[in-house]
Amino acid sequence: MDLGLRGKSAIVCASSRGLGRGCAEALAEAGCDLVINGRDKDALEATRAYLTDTFQVKVSVVAADVSTPEGQAALLTACPEPDILVNNNGGPPRKDYSELNRSALLEGAIQNFVTPIELIQAVTPGMKNRGFGRIVNITSLSVKMPIEGLDLSSGARAGLTAFLAGVCRQLAPHGVTVNNLLPGKMDTDRLKGGFERSAQQSGQTVDAIRASQAAEIPARRFGTTEEFGQTCAFLCSRHAGYVTGQNILMDGGLYPAAF
Template sequence: MDLGIKGKHAIVCASSRGLGRACAQALAEAGVNLVINGLDEQRLIAVAKDIEESTGVKVIPVAADVSTEAGQQALLAACPEPDILVNNNAGPPLKDFRQLNKEAMVEGLNMNMLTPISLIQRVLDPMAQKGFGRIVNITSMTVKMPVAGLDLSSGARAGLTAFLAGIARTVADKNVTINNILPGYFATDRLEGVFNAGMARTGHDRDTVAAELAGKIPAHRFGVPDEFGNTCAFLCSQYAGYITGQNILLDGGLNPSAF
């Protein structure tokens, strides 16, 4: 399917690995030129080269911490008026809320709520003026299905969701959409942290912990990053202009809600 976005320009935050990398790859396969981002410069350069060689699009690597003002400025210097913005960032580690001090809470809010809002503030009006814009925020299934120990991540991402819900409706008539994708358990590096926590809690080996977790998912497997990336690309396509302000849950059926 031709997604109708060939030649567009996208910023994909935290895209040197995992779900962000999958989103970047899927957009590149649709013909979108990219600015990709990560902290490890050498890894980022290698990813940029790989995407360019496999798709033929232009890929600019920007090694920076997107949570900082300098990092955001660097991304926007590389692509001042993106057609597509994919917000993504690492989240706070698993921790009992009693152990969170104010500094940790402020950092978590900055990473998963304030940073994406800041980038959206800068790109939204130019998108509206051009009559095309797609903003996708990678949040988490914990927005709908809280997990104890990820309370800070859940709260920050839920705050982002609520903050943008009204804003999304103000630009829908300009062909600008704002949506969120809520991943469940995907086979990425981040899932290893979940396994490690499970091993520490139960004393079981990795394979046992992984099998027990997969068994709780109705699909009986973990998500494949390509599945996530292609969902992101569709939300950025010409066909998704009537989808806005939505939370797309990709969790293999784990959340037992009807809505």
């Protein structure tokens, strides 16, 4: 399927690995020129080289923390008029709610609530003027279903979802869509790190924990960065112009609900 994205420009935050990289790869495959971002310069350069060699698109690298004003300014200098923005950022580490102090609460809110809103504020005027824009926010299954120890991340991302529910309807008349992708258990380094922590705490092997958690998912497997990225690319495509304000679960059926 031709997604109608050849020649479009995209900023993909936190895209040197994991779900962000999956989105960058799918958009590059569709013909987008990219600005990719992360804090690991070596990983970023390896991703840039792969994308340019594989898909023959222009890829710029911004090594920065997207949560800082300086990092955001660098992204927007590299791509002042993006057609597509994929908001992605690491969340706060697992921690019981009782252990969170004010500093940690504010940092989590900045990472997963304030930062994507600031970037949306920066890019939407140009999108509105051009009559085309696609914004995809990578949030989490935890917006709908609590995950132990991720209360801060869940709360910030749920707040972002509620905030943008009104904003997306202001942008819709201008050809700008805003949608959220909610990953469940995806086969990334972050998930593998969780297996390793569980193995240390329980005395089980990593393989046993991996198999046990996969068995809890109706699909009986973890999601891949490739299928996640392709879903993101579709939401950015010309075919998804009538889809806005939606929360797309990608969890293999783990969240048990009809609606």
